[in-house]
Amino acid sequence: xxxxxxxxxxxxAPKKYGYGAGxxxxxxxxxxxxAYLLVxxxxxxAMPVHDPNGILATSGVILFATAILLFxxxxxxxxxxxxxxxxxxxxxxxxxxRGGRQRPKGQR
Numbered sequence: 001x002x003x004x005x006x007x008x009x010x011x012x013a014p015k016k017y018g019y020g021a022g023x024x025x026x027x028x029x030x031x032x033x034x035a036y037l038l039v040x041x042x043x044x045x046a047m048p049v050h051d052p053n054g055i056l057a058t059s060g061v062i063l064f065a066t067a068i069l070l071f072x073x074x075x076x077x078x079x080x081x082x083x084x085x086x087x088x089x090x091x092x093x094x095x096x097x098r099g100g101r102q103r104p105k106g107q108r
Contacts, residue, residue, distance in 0.1 A: 005031070010078035017086050021073040032072055039065040 011029030012021040024030045043061045048054035074081050 009076075011076035012073050012078070014077055014079045014081070015084060017084060019083050020081055021077040025078070029073075029076065032069065036065055036069045 005028055009026060009028075011024055011026045011032065013023055013025045014020075015022045024033055040062055043058045043065075047058040
């Protein structure tokens with residue numbers, strides 16, 4: 001089952017505006033996002049309130065988890081990470097109307 005997790009393909013959609021990744025578009029992306037959230041919330045709940053070293057360690061865990069999430073999202077975003085202004089949608093399907101179904105020839 002683990003081999004299905006590493007199949008080639010895109011896991012995240014590109015952002016329409018700005019730089020980076022948007023929401024997950026594959027189950028692998030959702031698993032990565034859920035694991036990240038579990039690590040962040042778990043670290044926050046386990047953080048000792050009055051211990052400066054514990055707070056520093058918790059911050060390190062959260063920063064490390066964020067770096068891993070960003071690395072994976074950058075590698076698995078459809079079309080890569082680049083600045084998008086919403087005008088040039090390089091990843092949109094070419095031809096036809098905006099995502100609508102095309103009718104067979106001769107039908108209205």
